[in-house]
Amino acid sequence: MSDHKIEPTKKDNPADRYGVVVTEKGPYLVYGRPPLNLQSIRLGPRPGGPGFEEGTRFEMRTDPTALCRCGASRRKPYCDGTHATTAWDPTLTAPMQETTAGRTVIEGATLTLEDNPRRCTLARFCQAEGDVRSLVGRSDEPESRRRAVHEAELCPGGRLTARDRQSGEPFEILYEPSLGLIEAPSIGASGGLWLRGGITLRREDGRTYAARNRVVLCRCGRSADKPFCDGTHASVKWRDGLEERVPEPATEG
Numbered sequence: 125m126s127d128h129k130i131e132p133t134k135k136d137n138p139a140d141r142y143g144v145v146v147t148e149k150g151p152y153l154v155y156g157r158p159p160l161n162l163q164s165i166r167l168g169p170r171p172g173g174p175g176f177e178e179g180t181r182f183e184m185r186t187d188p189t190a191l192c193r194c195g196a197s198r199r200k201p202y203c204d205g206t207h208a209t210t211a212w213d214p215t216l217t218a219p220m221q222e223t224t225a226g227r228t229v230i231e232g233a234t235l236t237l238e239d240n241p242r243r244c245t246l247a248r249f250c251q252a253e254g255d256v257r258s259l260v261g262r263s264d265e266p267e268s269r270r271r272a273v274h275e276a277e278l279c280p281g282g283r284l285t286a287r288d289r290q291s292g293e294p295f296e297i298l299y300e301p302s303l304g305l306i307e308a309p310s311i312g313a314s315g316g317l318w319l320r321g322g323i324t325l326r327r328e329d330g331r332t333y334a335a336r337n338r339v340v341l342c343r344c345g346r347s348a349d350k351p352f353c354d355g356t357h358a359s360v361k362w363r364d365g366l367e368e369r370v371p372e373p374a375t376e377g
């Protein structure tokens with residue numbers, strides 16, 4: 125069983141310190157200077173099993189700091205204004221409220237697995253140590269149960285949530301409020317902007333999306349479910365070039 129069973133954001137409401145505003149036709153405006161690091165997906169054999177490897181820290185010298193969401197800035201992860209001249213569709217198409225449409229629940233021996241395909245970001249942790257659905261089915265075996273919980277709680281976009289079948293309690297990693305720039309070296313692509321720890325996400329008009337412990341926003345500019353990542357970055361092999369670059373300081377603009 126995971127030792128990360130928690131009630132996300134119960135003790136410490138990160139909305140008091142940090143926030144992200146998705147502008148209608150431009151960047152993400154990040155308030156409060158939360159930590160921002162590269163987060164590389166590691167699926168292969170490694171100590172501790174599959175997970176994220178934290179990389180370079182990017183500074184937020186201004187408050188707010190504008191981060192690119194069109195995918196074309198030459199100063200990634202920061203916005204350089206290119207969204208005004210590049211060809212992309214900034215339309216925010218995702219509903220403000222979470223819906224249950226398309227969701228399924230798999231009942232296993234000791235676990236249940238909620239599956240919301242709309243939140244898939246193609247991180248592929250669900251296959252890292254065996255197919256998560258098969259593992260849930262065999263969750264009366266301690267090792268299968270451990271792997272199923274670990275794979276589900278690693279899912280960065282929150283497509284998968286494992287719950288103890290008896291208590292109904294979800295398994296969630298307790299993330300500090302922070303942002304991540306997802307990299308997926310195994311498929312040669314970069315992913316979205318990872319909001320962790322319940323950071324508030326809202327639109328310019330003040331409407332707020334449901335706060336979640338883990339959610340991924342599109343930063344390649346190609347998602348059909350903006351502001352959320354829908355995995356399109358993987359099929360177009362979008363690269364941000366950040367793993368090869370020394371970060372530059374953020375400046376106004």
Ligand code: FES
Pocket residue numbers: 245314315316317341342343344345346347352353354355356357358
């Ligand atoms: S970053 Fe995933 S679809 Fe754009």
